[in-house]
Amino acid sequence: MLAQRTNLFGSSGTAAARAAAKAAVDGGKEIIDFTAGEIWSDLAPAIRDGAIDAINSGINRYTDTIGITELREALARKISHDTSQIWKAEEVAVTSGAKQALFNAAMVLLNPGDEVIIPAPYWTTFPAQVLIAGGTPVFVDTRANGYVPRVIDIQAAVTDRTRAIVINTPNNPTGAVYDVPTLRGIADLAIDRNLWIIFDECYGDFVHGHHTHHPIASIIPEVRSRTLIVNGFSKSLALTGWRIGYLAGLQEVINAVKAFQSHTTSNPNVIAQHAVLAHLRRGDGSYESRLRSRLASARQIGLNVLSSLTRVPVPKAAGGFYFYLDLSRLLQSASGNDGPTTADDIVDSLLSKAGVAAVSGTTFGDPTGLRISYGIPPEKLRIGLSRIVEVLNAWE
Numbered sequence: 334m335l336a337q338r339t340n341l342f343g344s345s346g347t348a349a350a351r352a353a354a355k356a357a358v359d360g361g362k363e364i365i366d367f368t369a370g371e372i373w374s375d376l377a378p379a380i381r382d383g384a385i386d387a388i389n390s391g392i393n394r395y396t397d398t399i400g401i402t403e404l405r406e407a408l409a410r411k412i413s414h415d416t417s418q419i420w421k422a423e424e425v426a427v428t429s430g431a432k433q434a435l436f437n438a439a440m441v442l443l444n445p446g447d448e449v450i451i452p453a454p455y456w457t458t459f460p461a462q463v464l465i466a467g468g469t470p471v472f473v474d475t476r477a478n479g480y481v482p483r484v485i486d487i488q489a490a491v492t493d494r495t496r497a498i499v500i501n502t503p504n505n506p507t508g509a510v511y512d513v514p515t516l517r518g519i520a521d522l523a524i525d526r527n528l529w530i531i532f533d534e535c536y537g538d539f540v541h542g543h544h545t546h547h548p549i550a551s552i553i554p555e556v557r558s559r560t561l562i563v564n565g566f567s568k569s570l571a572l573t574g575w576r577i578g579y580l581a582g583l584q585e586v587i588n589a590v591k592a593f594q595s596h597t598t599s600n601p602n603v604i605a606q607h608a609v610l611a612h613l614r615r616g617d618g619s620y621e622s623r624l625r626s627r628l629a630s631a632r633q634i635g636l637n638v639l640s641s642l643t644r645v646p647v648p649k650a651a652g653g654f655y656f657y658l659d660l661s662r663l664l665q666s667a668s669g670n671d672g673p674t675t676a677d678d679i680v681d682s683l684l685s686k687a688g689v690a691a692v693s694g695t696t697f698g699d700p701t702g703l704r705i706s707y708g709i710p711p712e713k714l715r716i717g718l719s720r721i722v723e724v725l726n727a728w729e
């Protein structure tokens with residue numbers, strides 16, 4: 334009945350985990366939900382005012398397919414600031430969330446059979462979109478190296494059919510932040526083997542401890558012409574529902590994206606565009622600082638609770654707002670005793686025994702991982718994590 338391409342993807346695993354949590358709530362259970370890839374927060378004042386002003390001005394029409402010029406100019410200024418290079422509005426497309434930016438990139442860059450290297454564990458949408466675009470995802474396991482890919486492993490995965498590498502730093506789900514030598518190695522490889530770099534920096538505003546986020550084009554300027562920057566405001570402004578993201582790269586690519594987007598969604602929501610523009614013009618950075626310090630304190634609360642784990646290492650949580658637990662040791666010992674064999678079993682137990690919802694690493698190509706989002710209210714965070722520690726420590 335359906336097209337063959339529907340066999341290439343299922344519903345996003347994180348969405349499925351959210352749905353399982355909701356079903357438990359609907360069934361009358363009190364659940365602490367750690368599945369969401371979003372931050373619990375109020376709205377940035379300039380976003381609210383910008384949207385209301387746009388509505389009061391009667392704004393209601395289509396805009397340019399890839400966004401109003403003023404917003405693209407403001408984004409070009411932001412990217413210029415982030416990368417210490419000059420970017421023009423013609424090199425930026427506004428999209429309905431970063432997800433659309435990634436999809437556009439896949440659709441305008443990939444030919445059937447092209448291979449795309451994706452470090453694993455990975456955010457599930459990366460391989461799904463590559464497959465939809467006719468490409469083949471090729472995974473590089475990062476687990477043995479603290480979830481940062483080793484350049485030699487990426488090098489070993491490159492073939493004559495490799496077309497692109499996806500770099501997501503800070504990483505969802507692992508929270509890894511890629512260091513400069515790694516980025517430099519990947520950039521050299523991309524230049525040497527003539528590859529595109531899809532650089533997803535949606536979590537770039539959230540780095541912790543001594544870690545720093547480095548836009549790849551700022552470190553190796555020669556790589557800029559083969560890099561597509563993907564970013565958005567879902568995470569940095571806690572604005573998931575407003576659907577504003579962007580893609581920046583060679584004008585030729587952006588022109589192709591504009592043509593493609595003109596046949597899919599047309600422009601992103603006009604009110605949301607004006608709201609983000611107002612924020613970029615009027616925001617003084619205090620909202621972002623508050624968000625960052627709220628997350629820093631949630632991270633610290635979480636790490637304190639997780640330090641009581643006995644058979645699972647305390648996660649590094651270098652970036653983003655995820656604790657990614659490595660359950661491999663626990664699974665090894667527990668499975669011999671009729672305990673859980675994969676992270677899926679652990680997720681099921683957490684939900685049924687402890688009323689806590691988290692996302693199994695299986696979703697991210699890693700049956701030994703567990704993703705816990707700490708962008709939730711602090712009182713729930715402490716209780717929920719304590720329950721997780723209790724369940725995980727109970728397995729022999």
Ligand code: PLP
Nearest residue numbers: 370430431432505535565567578
């Ligand atoms: N990229 C990564 C790594 C993400 O984790 C997400 C959302 O979870 C996105 C892109 C998409 O974000 P949005 O489409 O909401 O801007």
